[in-house]
Amino acid sequence: MNIGIICFPTFGGSGVVATHLGKALALKGHHVHFISYEKPFKLDDSTENLYFHKVLISDYALFDYPPYEHSLTNKIVDVAQAEKLDLLHVHYAIPHASAAYMAQQILKTKKIKLPFITTLHGTDITLVGNDPSANEVITFAMNQSTVLTAVSESLKNDTYTNFNVKKEIQVIPNFICCNDYLDQPDSELSEIYVDGDEKIIMHVSNFRKVKRIEDVVKVFGLIKQSFNAKLLLIGDGPERAKIQNLCEQLKLCDHIKMVGKLKSTDKILSIADLFLLTSETESFGLVALEAMASRVPVISTNSGGLPEVNINGKTGYLSNVGNIEEMAKNAISLLKDEAMLKQFKENSRKHAETFDIKKILPQYEAIYHRFLQ
Numbered sequence: 001m002n003i004g005i006i007c008f009p010t011f012g013g014s015g016v017v018a019t020h021l022g023k024a025l026a027l028k029g030h031h032v033h034f035i036s037y038e039k040p041f042k043l044d045d046s047t048e049n050l051y052f053h054k055v056l057i058s059d060y061a062l063f064d065y066p067p068y069e070h071s072l073t074n075k076i077v078d079v080a081q082a083e084k085l086d087l088l089h090v091h092y093a094i095p096h097a098s099a100a101y102m103a104q105q106i107l108k109t110k111k112i113k114l115p116f117i118t119t120l121h122g123t124d125i126t127l128v129g130n131d132p133s134a135n136e137v138i139t140f141a142m143n144q145s146t147v148l149t150a151v152s153e154s155l156k157n158d159t160y161t162n163f164n165v166k167k168e169i170q171v172i173p174n175f176i177c178c179n180d181y182l183d184q185p186d187s188e189l190s191e192i193y194v195d196g197d198e199k200i201i202m203h204v205s206n207f208r209k210v211k212r213i214e215d216v217v218k219v220f221g222l223i224k225q226s227f228n229a230k231l232l233l234i235g236d237g238p239e240r241a242k243i244q245n246l247c248e249q250l251k252l253c254d255h256i257k258m259v260g261k262l263k264s265t266d267k268i269l270s271i272a273d274l275f276l277l278t279s280e281t282e283s284f285g286l287v288a289l290e291a292m293a294s295r296v297p298v299i300s301t302n303s304g305g306l307p308e309v310n311i312n313g314k315t316g317y318l319s320n321v322g323n324i325e326e327m328a329k330n331a332i333s334l335l336k337d338e339a340m341l342k343q344f345k346e347n348s349r350k351h352a353e354t355f356d357i358k359k360i361l362p363q364y365e366a367i368y369h370r371f372l373q
Contacts, residue, residue: 001368002031002083004076006100007091009038012206013286014121017151017174018091019043024177024361026050033083035075037068041263053079069095069102076103080114087146087371088116089364093124094134097141104144115146115371119172122151122283122304123210125159139163147367152305155283170367173308174284175360178353181293182270190271193257199229199335202272202296204265204287205279207237214239214246215278215324219299221250222328227335231256232272234265269294273341274331277301277310280321285309289355292316292348297341299331309355315348 003025007018019042022032026049034040037055055075057066076099079085088103090096100116107114118141142148142159148167150156156169194200201220205211213233220231233243233256240258247253262268265287269275275291277300282288284305288298292309298316300306312318317330334341 001086001372002033003368004033004035004079004083004085004088005091006035006072006076006088006096007040009036009040009043012092012121013174013284014092014119014124015040016042017121017286018089018119020175020177020357021089021361021364022050023047024357025365028361028365031083033079033085035072035079037072051083069099072096072099073102073106076100076114077106080107080112081110085114087368088114089119090116091119092121093118093138093142097145098137101141101144117147117149117367117371118142118145120148120150120155120159120169120283122155125150125155125162125283135163139165143167146371149367151284152308154305154308158283158304172360172363173355174286174289175355175357176286176289176293176352178293178349178356181266181290181352183295185271186267189268193230193232193268193271195230197228199223199227199273200271201229201231201274201276201331202234202269202291203231203276204234204269204290205237205277207235207239207243209239210280211239212278212280212321213243215322215327216276217243217246217250217252217256218324219276219278219327219331220256221252222324223331223335224252224255226332229255232259232268233257234259234262234268236261265290266294269296272296273335274299275316276327276331277306278321278324278327279303279306282306289352293352295345295349297334297344297348299327299334311347311351315344315351 005022008015019040026032033051035053039052057071090100097118149170149172151174203216275296275298281304298310301321302318310316319326
């Protein structure tokens, strides 16, 4: 098949999932064409059957903001004709679904059919799509999608609650490639970050307000009272300054390491003892799944799709948003019991394997083949 994939090229989960999906499809012999304004950061040049088509955005003085959606639509039309695309798979609804619909209508005038699948990932529904300036457009685009999927039951329910969606939404969860994650801690990284008998607590995110990283620091502060521990914060974003100020207030700066953005987290996750995810909401919680694939139990909130990923009392623990004391108590009890910690680590890996791409990819392929029929 000739498959077009549209995604954002940045560090967000939707772009990561889209890129891994495209690479897996290419390895199975499909021709996969990525369309975006930059090459997705997880996309390399070493995989056969993978192609990248850059959307060129003209900077006209007439416009206050470059018309990206129109440029994207035009590129979709060009690629669909030149590469004879069989279908289009758009990740993150805004503005990709509406651009796909416009391209589909243009191609109809040329006697070309281009079905498109829209995969909803989270904030395109729970945050951006709920803005009154976008709601009607995105509702229309979702209803015009040939197939509509969501990455969790929670996101599916949120979509039906907040939008007048008439289409059936099929849940296909996010996935990982378990073989990418290490069986044992990376010894070189351990030497860099681990000092003696320190317990390594870890958090990875884009440091947005919804992640509640201040809660991560506060939970760690309570853990630190019982253990020689270090907190590694992976990522960057608008809340970083607040976190640095909080570290100083709680006198934790010597025990917290701001690592910054990493292109890949598989190696550094391997050295963690526990992973903290204190988000206000997570439509899925891909980073929690990545931690579990690295045999790292997760202490998280119970919001959104997280209960579908992190199994309470088996792969980690769930708490209400903001319940810092309970999160810390659960973390301490797990760290104190080496036998239980070892069992949770094995449980985490085993559960993560149920989300391996080898099990999820056939679900997307089944939809693609239905298009061709």
